[in-house]
Amino acid sequence: MRAMKSMTLMGFKLSLREPIGTFFTLAFPALLVLLFGAIYGNKPSDLFGGYGSMDISMPGYTAMILATVGLLSIPISISAQRETGVLRRLRATPLKPQVFIGADLTTNMAITLLGMLGVVLLGWLIYKVRFEGQVIPLILGVIYAGLAMFSLGYLIASLAPNARVANIIGMVLLYPMLFLSGAGFPLELLPDSLKRVSNLLPLTYVVKLLRGLWFGKPLSELWLPILVLGVILIVCSLLAARFFRWE
Amino acid sequence: MQPVIQVENLQKSYGSLQAVQDVSFEVYAGEIFGMVGPNGAGKTTTIEIIEGLRKADSGRVQVLGLDPAQEGGRLFERVGIQLQQSGIHPRLKVIEALELFASFYQHPVKPGDLLERLGLADKSKSPFSKLSGGQKQRLFIALALISQPELVFFDELTTGLDPQARRSMWELVQEVRRDGCTVFLTTHFMEEAERLCDRVLILDHGSLVALDTPEALVSALGVEKRLVFTLPEEAELPSLLDLPAISRVERNGSRVIVYGQGNRFASSVVSALEDAGVELLDLRTEQANLEDVFLRLTGKEMRE
Numbered sequence: 001m002r003a004m005k006s007m008t009l010m011g012f013k014l015s016l017r018e019p020i021g022t023f024f025t026l027a028f029p030a031l032l033v034l035l036f037g038a039i040y041g042n043k044p045s046d047l048f049g050g051y052g053s054m055d056i057s058m059p060g061y062t063a064m065i066l067a068t069v070g071l072l073s074i075p076i077s078i079s080a081q082r083e084t085g086v087l088r089r090l091r092a093t094p095l096k097p098q099v100f101i102g103a104d105l106t107t108n109m110a111i112t113l114l115g116m117l118g119v120v121l122l123g124w125l126i127y128k129v130r131f132e133g134q135v136i137p138l139i140l141g142v143i144y145a146g147l148a149m150f151s152l153g154y155l156i157a158s159l160a161p162n163a164r165v166a167n168i169i170g171m172v173l174l175y176p177m178l179f180l181s182g183a184g185f186p187l188e189l190l191p192d193s194l195k196r197v198s199n200l201l202p203l204t205y206v207v208k209l210l211r212g213l214w215f216g217k218p219l220s221e222l223w224l225p226i227l228v229l230g231v232i233l234i235v236c237s238l239l240a241a242r243f244f245r246w247e
Numbered sequence: 248m249q250p251v252i253q254v255e256n257l258q259k260s261y262g263s264l265q266a267v268q269d270v271s272f273e274v275y276a277g278e279i280f281g282m283v284g285p286n287g288a289g290k291t292t293t294i295e296i297i298e299g300l301r302k303a304d305s306g307r308v309q310v311l312g313l314d315p316a317q318e319g320g321r322l323f324e325r326v327g328i329q330l331q332q333s334g335i336h337p338r339l340k341v342i343e344a345l346e347l348f349a350s351f352y353q354h355p356v357k358p359g360d361l362l363e364r365l366g367l368a369d370k371s372k373s374p375f376s377k378l379s380g381g382q383k384q385r386l387f388i389a390l391a392l393i394s395q396p397e398l399v400f401f402d403e404l405t406t407g408l409d410p411q412a413r414r415s416m417w418e419l420v421q422e423v424r425r426d427g428c429t430v431f432l433t434t435h436f437m438e439e440a441e442r443l444c445d446r447v448l449i450l451d452h453g454s455l456v457a458l459d460t461p462e463a464l465v466s467a468l469g470v471e472k473r474l475v476f477t478l479p480e481e482a483e484l485p486s487l488l489d490l491p492a493i494s495r496v497e498r499n500g501s502r503v504i505v506y507g508q509g510n511r512f513a514s515s516v517v518s519a520l521e522d523a524g525v526e527l528l529d530l531r532t533e534q535a536n537l538e539d540v541f542l543r544l545t546g547k548e549m550r551e
Contacts, residue, residue, distance in 0.1 A: 006350035010343065017338045085333035089390070092300060092328040093351045094320055 004099050011107030021073050026115045028068075029061045033122045036185070042127040047188050051215075054127040056186055058120055059210035062142060063183040065115040067203050069108050070149030071156070071174040075166035078104075078157035082247060091246045101154070109146055116142065133216040141213040145206040148229040151236035152202065158243040177203040182211075202232050248275040251398050251429050252297060257306035259292055259453075266292045267303075268453045279420065279430040281444030283437060283537070289453035290433040291331055294402050297431070298328055311397060324352065327391030327399035327428075329384075331406070337376035341367055341386055344375065345393060352394040361389045365419065381412035388419060392428075399423060401432040405439060417443050437537035447537065451545045461537055468543055470535035474505040474516050477528040485523040490515050 016022055033054070042052030081087050090100060123129040153170075160166035178184040180194060181203035187195060198204045205225035212222040219226070252274035259267040267289045274280040282290050295301040297308055299315030299322050308315055313322045335344050345358035362368045365385045370378060378386065384404065391399050401420065405413040413436075420443055424430050434440055440447045441461045449456040449464075457464055471494060478484060478501045487493050492515050493507040505516050513532045520527060542548060 002350045006347050010339070010347050013343075014336055014338055081336070084337075085330070086335055088300075088330055089333035089335060089387075092298065092323060092330060092333075093348060094323045095351045096320070 003095055004103055007095070007099065007103030008106045008110075011103055012110060015073075015107060015111050021077075024068050025065055025073065025111055026118060029065055029115055030118045030122055032061060032064075032184075033057070033119055033126075037123075037127055042129065048186060051130065052127070053186065054123050055130045056211060058123050058129050058131070059214040060183045060186065060207055061119045062112075062116045063145070063181070063203060063206040063210055064178060065112050065119070066142070066146050066149045066206060067174055067177060067181075067183060069112050069115075070146070070151075070153040071177075072153075072167070072170040073111075074104070074108060074150055074153030075156035075160060075170050076163050078154065079160050079166040080163040082157075082245065083162050085247070087246050105147070105150060108150060109143060112146055113139070113142065131214060133213045137219075138210070138213045141209055144226075144233075145209055145229055148202070148233040148236070149206065151233050151240060154240040155236040155243070158240045158245065177201045180204075182207040202228070205229055248277075250274060251276050251311055252280075252431065253307070253309040254293075254297065255307040257293065257296065257308065258304045259289075259296060259301070260304060266453050267296070270306075270450070270453070270455045272448055272455065272458055274429065274431055276429050277424070277427065278445040279424050279432065279443055280446055280448070281440040282431075282433045282448045282450055283435065283440045283541075284450035284456075285435055288435075288450045290435075290450055291402055292453075293450070294400055294431065294433050298326070298400055299323070300330075324394065325397055327394060327396035329387045329391045329399070329401045329404060331402040331433075333387070335375050335386075335390075338374050340372055340374055341378070342371040344386065345389055348390050348393050354395055355393050356395055358389075358393070361393060364422075365389050366415075381408050381416075384408060384412075384416065385419075388416075388423075392423065396428060398429045398431065401430065403433055403435070405434065405436065413439070437541060441537045449537075449541060449544060451541075456544045457540065464537060464540045465535050468535050468540055470539060471506045471508055472512050472535075473533040474507070474513050474530070475533060476503055476530040477501050478503060479526050479528060482525055485520070485525065487516060487519060490519055492516070 036057065037054050040053040042054035044050050044052050048056050120129070156166055156169050160169055180190070180198045181187070181201045182198065183203055183206070187198060187204075187207070190198065205228040209222055209225035209229065212225070250273040254273070255271045257267050257270045270293060282293065284290055292301065296303045297310055297315060299310075299319035302316055310322055311325055315322050339347070341362065342358060345361060349355035349358055359368075359371075362371055365388060367382065367385055367389065370382055375383070375386070388401075388404075391401070404420070405416050408416065417439065420430055420432065432444070444461060446459060447461050447464060448458045459467070480501065484496075484498065484503060487496055487505060492509045492512040493505060495506045497504040497506070507516070517527070517530070
């Protein structure tokens with residue numbers, strides 16, 4: 001328990017000392033709120049089912065943070081730790097692998113929730129965004145979707161030979177998803193042909209789940225994203241554990 | 248004496264490469280035990296099997312009464328490990344690294360005390376990436392000692408360090424042993440093994456070539472000692488051959504090499520020459536060392 005606590009605290013401190021990572025998870029989404037808020041404002045629109053552009057961007061940007069942490073921060077950090085012998089050094093101690101992963105998950109989840117808090121706070125202060133769901137189910141949904149995205153990240157880390165390749169794989173997966181999943185900007189703005197592509201992307205289901213929870217949809221209407229993310233979580237976790245390497 | 252490490256018929260191969268071939272030995276409580284050999288001799292493979300970081304193909308290994316392959320977790324609690332290749336996060340500060348590692352163990356020492364002891368107290372707030380090679384190595388020693396281990400492993404502790412840093416590392420190792428900790432180290436510096444180790448295991452191509460104290464290994468060679476000096480111009484060299492310790496004298500211009508044996512060899516030559524009023528320049532003694540032992544046993548130079 002002591003090890004879990006100190007690993008988590010250390011991970012949190014180290015994440016904040018990583019200026020580029022911190023920028024992309026905490027500052028960049030907040031900047032998007034300011035930028036797209038300034039361009040589109042938050043007027044209710046029929047295109048968005050009566051909501052404003054900023055209202056629906058809140059769960060979208062949260063999904064974006066989850067994806068950035070899962071597909072970039074985690075694979076790069078884990079494979080860099082493997083490459084520089086940090087994992088080797090930790091392995092030669094009584095620290096259990098479950099504790100290592102548990103602390104890493106907790107750290108990344110905390111960073112994600114912090115980024116989400118920043119986005120939502122800005123959206124609420126400037127644009128009075130509408131939130132029609134409930135806080136606890138929303139946070140549980142963020143954590144659930146986060147576990148799915150993060151497990152994908154651990155899988156990339158297990159498969160990539162080094163941090164550079166992990167970075168490239170992460171980018172290749174992340175960028176199309178940011179544009180085509182509804183995270184970066186609303187799916188409603190995409191032509192039908194691209195909407196079909198978006199149904200193949202994991203992040204689309206994160207956006208669907210979080211948007212549903214944000215606007216207070218009952219879980220019975222969200223069974224598909226919950227199911228898809230559950231499958232991703234289980235498959236990626238099993239594969240990541242299977243292919244994990246200390247060195 | 249109580250063996251803390253027992254290795255019997257250890258075998259390990261990587262594909263067609265036999266990395267370790269039928270190696271058996273014991274390490275006793277309280278000694279500094281050194282495994283030496285050239286790069287690629289199988290030292291790291293052997294030490295990492297003993298540490299529980301690699302699996303042997305066959306053979307039996309016991310460390311502090313535990314099987315490292317099966318009971319690694321319990322073993323890691325009781326041993327300290329410095330790895331040849333490892334790292335910590337570049338932005339982690341020295342004191343933070345020690346506090347983090349201290350939290351993994353039941354009975355850690357105080358991180359501050361350890362830093363003081365290892366001469367890192369003034370670097371306590373420095374991030375890992377800003378440390379010099381020697382300071383990083385000291386930090387890795389600190390991480391290996393934080394748990395108050397009964398047994399500590401140092402794998403190529405001084406590789407890449409300058410001679411001064413190397414010497415201070417030797418003092419540290421001796422201090423660790425004085426505190427009652429058994430030390431198992433590997434090195435490819437024969438001088439290091441000779442200065443530091445109570446017993447030395449010589450490994451070559453994965454096989455045990457010799458195992459004994461450095462003195463016994465050297466004297467088993469039966470090689471004569473040499474006294475080398477230069478005579479001033481015009482000086483006459485008195486006959487030395489009637490001295491009992493001396494076997495022969497070689498002269499090459501003003502350069503003289505005297506061969507002989509025994510503890511009083513050098514002093515008897517010097518006093519005989521002084522009695523004869525001969526002035527000696529550049530006087531030095533040479534004797535066989537572990538390098539020669541290695542050369543004799545393997546037929547090749549240790550140094551690449």
